[in-house]
Amino acid sequence: MIARTPAWKRYNWRVVWLSLLYAALLIAAVYGFKHSLVPTVLKYPIAALPALPIIGIFAAIGRYLVEEQDEYIRMLMVRQTLWASGLTLSVATIWGFLDNFGLVGHVDGYWVAVVWFFGLGMGGIVNKLTVGEAGC
Protein backbone atom coordinates (compact mmCIF):
# COMPACT_ATOMS: atom_id res chain seq x y z
CA MET A 1 0.00 0.00 0.00
CA ILE A 2 1.22 3.48 -0.82
CA ALA A 3 2.46 5.77 1.93
CA ARG A 4 -0.20 8.01 3.46
CA THR A 5 1.88 11.17 3.59
CA PRO A 6 0.46 14.39 5.14
CA ALA A 7 0.06 15.86 1.63
CA TRP A 8 -1.80 12.74 0.49
CA LYS A 9 -4.17 12.97 3.47
CA ARG A 10 -4.94 16.61 2.66
CA TYR A 11 -5.46 15.70 -1.00
CA ASN A 12 -7.79 12.86 -0.02
CA TRP A 13 -9.93 15.13 2.16
CA ARG A 14 -10.15 17.72 -0.60
CA VAL A 15 -11.30 15.08 -3.10
CA VAL A 16 -13.90 13.72 -0.66
CA TRP A 17 -15.37 17.20 -0.01
CA LEU A 18 -15.29 18.16 -3.68
CA SER A 19 -17.03 14.88 -4.61
CA LEU A 20 -19.79 15.57 -2.07
CA LEU A 21 -20.11 19.12 -3.38
CA TYR A 22 -20.30 17.79 -6.94
CA ALA A 23 -23.13 15.41 -6.01
CA ALA A 24 -25.03 18.20 -4.22
CA LEU A 25 -24.64 20.68 -7.09
CA LEU A 26 -25.56 18.11 -9.73
CA ILE A 27 -28.71 17.08 -7.88
CA ALA A 28 -29.66 20.74 -7.34
CA ALA A 29 -29.06 21.66 -10.98
CA VAL A 30 -30.99 18.66 -12.32
CA TYR A 31 -33.86 19.39 -9.93
CA GLY A 32 -33.89 23.07 -10.88
CA PHE A 33 -33.98 22.42 -14.63
CA LYS A 34 -36.46 19.54 -14.34
CA HIS A 35 -38.94 21.69 -12.41
CA SER A 36 -38.28 24.86 -14.46
CA LEU A 37 -37.07 26.73 -11.39
CA VAL A 38 -34.03 28.27 -13.10
CA PRO A 39 -34.48 31.79 -14.51
CA THR A 40 -33.27 32.19 -18.09
CA VAL A 41 -30.50 34.57 -17.08
CA LEU A 42 -29.06 31.95 -14.66
CA LYS A 43 -29.32 28.92 -16.93
CA TYR A 44 -25.70 28.99 -18.13
CA PRO A 45 -24.06 29.53 -14.73
CA ILE A 46 -26.26 26.92 -13.00
CA ALA A 47 -25.72 24.36 -15.77
CA ALA A 48 -21.95 24.89 -15.41
CA LEU A 49 -22.04 24.72 -11.60
CA PRO A 50 -21.50 20.91 -11.26
CA ALA A 51 -18.33 21.28 -13.36
CA LEU A 52 -16.67 23.48 -10.74
CA PRO A 53 -15.95 20.72 -8.15
CA ILE A 54 -14.54 18.54 -10.95
CA ILE A 55 -12.22 21.39 -11.91
CA GLY A 56 -11.47 21.62 -8.18
CA ILE A 57 -10.33 17.99 -8.19
CA PHE A 58 -7.92 18.75 -11.05
CA ALA A 59 -6.64 21.69 -9.00
CA ALA A 60 -6.37 19.44 -5.91
CA ILE A 61 -4.16 17.06 -7.88
CA GLY A 62 -1.95 19.99 -8.93
CA ARG A 63 -1.77 21.24 -5.36
CA TYR A 64 -0.91 17.74 -4.15
CA LEU A 65 2.01 17.60 -6.57
CA VAL A 66 3.26 20.91 -5.17
CA GLU A 67 2.78 19.91 -1.51
CA GLU A 68 4.06 16.32 -1.65
CA GLN A 69 7.49 16.25 0.00
CA ASP A 70 8.25 12.61 -0.81
CA GLU A 71 9.80 12.76 -4.26
CA TYR A 72 9.21 9.09 -5.09
CA ILE A 73 5.52 9.22 -4.17
CA ARG A 74 5.21 12.47 -6.14
CA MET A 75 6.81 10.81 -9.16
CA LEU A 76 4.21 8.03 -9.02
CA MET A 77 1.41 10.61 -9.18
CA VAL A 78 3.12 12.46 -12.04
CA ARG A 79 3.32 9.19 -13.97
CA GLN A 80 -0.38 8.57 -13.30
CA THR A 81 -1.37 12.02 -14.58
CA LEU A 82 0.75 11.52 -17.70
CA TRP A 83 -1.00 8.22 -18.39
CA ALA A 84 -4.37 9.86 -17.77
CA SER A 85 -3.61 12.77 -20.11
CA GLY A 86 -2.14 10.54 -22.81
CA LEU A 87 -5.09 8.17 -22.73
CA THR A 88 -7.66 10.97 -22.74
CA LEU A 89 -6.05 12.84 -25.63
CA SER A 90 -5.74 9.61 -27.62
CA VAL A 91 -9.33 8.52 -27.00
CA ALA A 92 -10.66 12.02 -27.78
CA THR A 93 -8.64 12.22 -31.01
CA ILE A 94 -9.69 8.77 -32.22
CA TRP A 95 -13.31 9.45 -31.27
CA GLY A 96 -13.20 12.77 -33.10
CA PHE A 97 -12.16 11.13 -36.36
CA LEU A 98 -14.65 8.27 -36.01
CA ASP A 99 -17.34 10.87 -35.34
CA ASN A 100 -16.18 12.92 -38.31
CA PHE A 101 -16.64 9.96 -40.66
CA GLY A 102 -20.06 9.23 -39.18
CA LEU A 103 -19.04 5.94 -37.60
CA VAL A 104 -19.91 6.82 -34.01
CA GLY A 105 -22.33 9.20 -32.36
CA HIS A 106 -21.57 12.43 -30.51
CA VAL A 107 -20.77 12.11 -26.83
CA ASP A 108 -21.17 14.67 -24.07
CA GLY A 109 -18.01 16.67 -23.46
CA TYR A 110 -17.82 15.81 -19.76
CA TRP A 111 -16.86 12.26 -20.72
CA VAL A 112 -13.36 13.66 -21.24
CA ALA A 113 -13.09 14.05 -17.44
CA VAL A 114 -14.45 10.53 -16.91
CA VAL A 115 -11.85 9.07 -19.29
CA TRP A 116 -9.12 11.12 -17.57
CA PHE A 117 -10.00 9.75 -14.14
CA PHE A 118 -10.11 6.26 -15.64
CA GLY A 119 -6.62 6.96 -17.05
CA LEU A 120 -5.47 7.97 -13.57
CA GLY A 121 -6.49 4.52 -12.38
CA MET A 122 -4.76 2.92 -15.37
CA GLY A 123 -1.62 4.86 -14.48
CA GLY A 124 -1.79 3.35 -10.99
CA ILE A 125 -1.93 -0.15 -12.49
CA VAL A 126 1.02 0.63 -14.78
CA ASN A 127 2.95 1.96 -11.75
CA LYS A 128 2.18 -1.23 -9.85
CA LEU A 129 3.35 -3.41 -12.74
CA THR A 130 6.52 -1.44 -13.49
CA VAL A 131 7.79 -0.05 -10.17
CA GLY A 132 5.80 -2.12 -7.69
CA GLU A 133 3.73 0.72 -6.19
CA ALA A 134 0.45 2.03 -7.54
CA GLY A 135 0.48 5.65 -6.33
CA CYS A 136 -2.59 7.58 -5.19
Place this chain on the structure above:
Amino acid sequence: MENRLRVLRAERRWSQQDLAEKLEVSRQSINAIETGKYDPSLPLAFRIAELFGLMIEEIFVSPSRHSSKAI
Protein backbone atom coordinates in the same frame (compact mmCIF):
# COMPACT_ATOMS: atom_id res chain seq x y z
CA MET B 1 20.91 2.83 -10.29
CA GLU B 2 22.94 0.18 -8.49
CA ASN B 3 23.76 1.05 -4.89
CA ARG B 4 24.93 -0.26 -1.51
CA LEU B 5 22.04 1.12 0.48
CA ARG B 6 20.66 -2.25 1.56
CA VAL B 7 24.09 -3.40 2.78
CA LEU B 8 24.77 -0.15 4.66
CA ARG B 9 21.33 -0.29 6.25
CA ALA B 10 21.77 -3.96 7.25
CA GLU B 11 25.17 -3.18 8.82
CA ARG B 12 23.41 -0.77 11.15
CA ARG B 13 20.52 -3.19 11.75
CA TRP B 14 18.03 -0.63 10.49
CA SER B 15 14.77 -1.65 8.89
CA GLN B 16 13.57 0.14 5.75
CA GLN B 17 11.09 1.95 7.99
CA ASP B 18 13.91 3.08 10.33
CA LEU B 19 15.89 4.49 7.43
CA ALA B 20 12.79 6.09 5.94
CA GLU B 21 12.08 7.89 9.22
CA LYS B 22 15.67 9.12 9.50
CA LEU B 23 15.51 10.51 5.95
CA GLU B 24 11.89 11.72 6.31
CA VAL B 25 10.71 9.80 3.27
CA SER B 26 8.32 6.87 2.83
CA ARG B 27 9.36 3.24 3.28
CA GLN B 28 8.31 2.75 -0.33
CA SER B 29 10.93 5.29 -1.40
CA ILE B 30 13.67 3.37 0.41
CA ASN B 31 12.54 0.11 -1.16
CA ALA B 32 12.44 1.67 -4.64
CA ILE B 33 15.94 3.12 -4.24
CA GLU B 34 17.41 -0.09 -2.82
CA THR B 35 16.00 -2.18 -5.64
CA GLY B 36 17.24 0.30 -8.26
CA LYS B 37 13.73 1.10 -9.46
CA TYR B 38 14.08 4.76 -8.55
CA ASP B 39 17.09 7.06 -8.66
CA PRO B 40 16.97 9.66 -5.88
CA SER B 41 17.36 13.35 -6.60
CA LEU B 42 20.72 14.92 -5.83
CA PRO B 43 19.46 16.53 -2.57
CA LEU B 44 18.12 13.17 -1.34
CA ALA B 45 21.32 11.39 -2.41
CA PHE B 46 23.29 13.94 -0.35
CA ARG B 47 21.01 13.36 2.66
CA ILE B 48 21.57 9.61 2.36
CA ALA B 49 25.33 10.06 2.05
CA GLU B 50 25.44 12.45 5.04
CA LEU B 51 23.40 10.04 7.16
CA PHE B 52 25.92 7.26 6.54
CA GLY B 53 28.91 9.60 6.70
CA LEU B 54 30.02 8.61 3.21
CA MET B 55 30.49 10.21 -0.20
CA ILE B 56 27.64 9.77 -2.70
CA GLU B 57 29.86 7.69 -4.99
CA GLU B 58 30.62 5.33 -2.10
CA ILE B 59 26.91 4.46 -1.97
CA PHE B 60 25.72 4.83 -5.56
CA VAL B 61 27.47 3.24 -8.53
CA SER B 62 27.90 5.62 -11.44
CA PRO B 63 25.79 4.28 -14.34
CA SER B 64 28.53 5.17 -16.85
CA ARG B 65 31.20 3.30 -14.86
CA HIS B 66 28.84 0.40 -14.37
CA SER B 67 28.12 0.13 -18.09
CA SER B 68 31.79 0.50 -19.05
CA LYS B 69 32.63 -2.39 -16.67
CA ALA B 70 29.99 -4.50 -18.36
CA ILE B 71 31.65 -3.86 -21.74
